[in-house]
Amino acid sequence: MTRLLPLADEPARERADAARNREAILAAALRLVETQGVDSVTMDTVASEAGVGKGTLFRRFESREGLMAAVLNTSETQWQASVLSGPPPLGPGAPAMERLLAFGHSRLRTNLTHASLIEAAGKAGQRSVAAMSFANLHARYLLRELGVDGDLQLLATALLAPLEAVVLEQQVTRDRIPVERVEAGWDDLVRRVVGA
Amino acid sequence: MTRLLPLADEPARERADAARNREAILAAALRLVETQGVDSVTMDTVASEAGVGKGTLFRRFESREGLMAAVLNTSETQWQASVLSGPPPLGPGAPAMERLLAFGHSRLRTNLTHASLIEAAGKAGQRSVAAMSFANLHARYLLRELGVDGDLQLLATALLAPLEAVVLEQQVTRDRIPVERVEAGWDDLVRRVVGA
DNA sequence: AATAGAAGCGGACCGCGGTCCGTTTAAGCC
DNA sequence: GGCTTAAACGGACCGCGGTCCGCTTCTATT
Known part of the structure; x- marks a missing residue:
C-alpha cells in the first residue's frame, strides 16, 4: 500500500x-x-x-510479429544513424537534392534486403515508433529544405509509399524489373514532385 | 491410358x-x-x-487468404466495370485529368472500405490477376492520354502506392488525417507528376 | 444400364501462435 | 538474514489454418 x-x-x-x-x-x-x-x-x-x-x-x-519487429528494429536503428550522422550523400553534408535521392536508394535497398523480415513484422513493424515516422520526418525535412511547399506530410508519405517492401517485391520479384530501373523511377518521381 | x-x-x-x-x-x-x-x-x-x-x-x-481474395474479387470486378463503362468522370467521357483524379478518389474510398478484407487477402489479393494490374494498366492509359512521358509503368505504380489500404489505414486511422485531406494530397501529387 | 476411373469430398489429424495460471524469484524493508 | 509481495516465469492447454488419405460421386464410354 x-x-x-x-x-x-x-x-x-x-x-x-x-x-x-x-x-x-x-x-x-x-x-x-x-x-x-x-x-x-x-x-x-x-x-x-x-x-x-x-x-x-x-x-x-506481445506476438510473433512483435518479436520480428524488435529484431528488425536493430538494423533500422543503424540505418537511422547513417542517415543522421553517416557520410554524405546519405548523411549530412551534401546538397538536399542529392541527399533525398540517396535517401530513396538506401531505403529501397534496405527494404528489399529485409523484405521477408518486414513482412513477418507486419503491422507491428509499422507502428514501431521508429520505422515509418522517422523516414517520413526526414523526407519532410529534406523537402522543406528544397523549398517545396504544400502538404509536406502527405507528400512525404506519397514519396515513401512506392519504397515499401511489398511494392518493391512485386516489382522486382514478380514483374522482374531490375533494381536500377526502380531506382531510376524513384529519381524521376522525386524530380517531378520537387519540380526541378 | x-x-x-x-x-x-x-x-x-x-x-x-x-x-x-x-x-x-x-x-x-x-x-x-x-x-x-x-x-x-x-x-x-x-x-x-x-x-x-x-x-x-x-x-x-488454396488458403484462407485465397478465399478472402476470391470474396474481394467480387467487388473488385464491379469496380473495374464502373471504371471501364460507368458514368463519368470515373468512367469514359470526361477529360483524362478529371478521370485520373476521380480514379484516385474512387480507389481510395474502395480500399478504405475493404481495408480489413484486403489485409486478410494478403499477398493472394495482390497476385490476383485483376486487382493490381488492372489499376496499374488503367493509370498508365490515362497518363499516356495526358501526354506524360517517361517510365509509365513505374510512374503508375508510384501513384498507386499511396492509395494502398495499409498506407491509407495508417493515415486515416492512426494519424487521424481526414479522408478529404488525403484526397487533396493525392490530387496534388497527381498534378505535380503530370506537370500541369 | 453397367462400369471404370478420375475428380471431388470430408473429417481426423498436425503444428504453430497465443493464453492461462500455479509456481518461482528478484528486490525492498525490517 | 528473514519476510513480503509484486513481477516474472514456464509449460500445459486451446483454437485455427492447413494437410492427408480412404471413401464417395460424377461423367464418359460402351
Whole structure:
C-alpha cells in the first residue's frame, strides 16, 4: 500500500532476470532468423533456444510479429544513424537534392534486403515508433529544405509509399524489373514532385 | 491410358457438384464476412455453413487468404466495370485529368472500405490477376492520354502506392488525417507528376 | 444400364501462435 | 538474514489454418 515512491511516473525498472532473458531471446531470434530464414523460425524454437519458457517470449514481445519487429528494429536503428550522422550523400553534408535521392536508394535497398523480415513484422513493424515516422520526418525535412511547399506530410508519405517492401517485391520479384530501373523511377518521381 | 482427347489443352471442365460447392462456399464466406467481420470468420465456420468439408475449401481456394481474395474479387470486378463503362468522370467521357483524379478518389474510398478484407487477402489479393494490374494498366492509359512521358509503368505504380489500404489505414486511422485531406494530397501529387 | 476411373469430398489429424495460471524469484524493508 | 509481495516465469492447454488419405460421386464410354 505504502508506495514510497518511484519519482512521478518512473518507468518501473526492469528486473535483472527479465533483462537478461530479453537479451537472450533477441539474440536467439536474430541468430535463428539469419541461419534458417524468417519463415521457418517458430516461437517454440526461439524459446527453447533462448533457454526460456514460451510465455516469456509473449510477455516481452506481445506476438510473433512483435518479436520480428524488435529484431528488425536493430538494423533500422543503424540505418537511422547513417542517415543522421553517416557520410554524405546519405548523411549530412551534401546538397538536399542529392541527399533525398540517396535517401530513396538506401531505403529501397534496405527494404528489399529485409523484405521477408518486414513482412513477418507486419503491422507491428509499422507502428514501431521508429520505422515509418522517422523516414517520413526526414523526407519532410529534406523537402522543406528544397523549398517545396504544400502538404509536406502527405507528400512525404506519397514519396515513401512506392519504397515499401511489398511494392518493391512485386516489382522486382514478380514483374522482374531490375533494381536500377526502380531506382531510376524513384529519381524521376522525386524530380517531378520537387519540380526541378 | 487411351486419352481420346480433350482438344489440345482444354481447361478440363469443372464437375457439376464442384461448381455448386464453390458457389456455396463463396456465398457463405461473403455472408459471414458481412455479418461478423473478416477477423472472426474461421475456415471451419465457412465450411460447415456452406455444408461442405474443410478439405473442400482448401482445394478450391488454396488458403484462407485465397478465399478472402476470391470474396474481394467480387467487388473488385464491379469496380473495374464502373471504371471501364460507368458514368463519368470515373468512367469514359470526361477529360483524362478529371478521370485520373476521380480514379484516385474512387480507389481510395474502395480500399478504405475493404481495408480489413484486403489485409486478410494478403499477398493472394495482390497476385490476383485483376486487382493490381488492372489499376496499374488503367493509370498508365490515362497518363499516356495526358501526354506524360517517361517510365509509365513505374510512374503508375508510384501513384498507386499511396492509395494502398495499409498506407491509407495508417493515415486515416492512426494519424487521424481526414479522408478529404488525403484526397487533396493525392490530387496534388497527381498534378505535380503530370506537370500541369 | 453397367462400369471404370478420375475428380471431388470430408473429417481426423498436425503444428504453430497465443493464453492461462500455479509456481518461482528478484528486490525492498525490517 | 528473514519476510513480503509484486513481477516474472514456464509449460500445459486451446483454437485455427492447413494437410492427408480412404471413401464417395460424377461423367464418359460402351
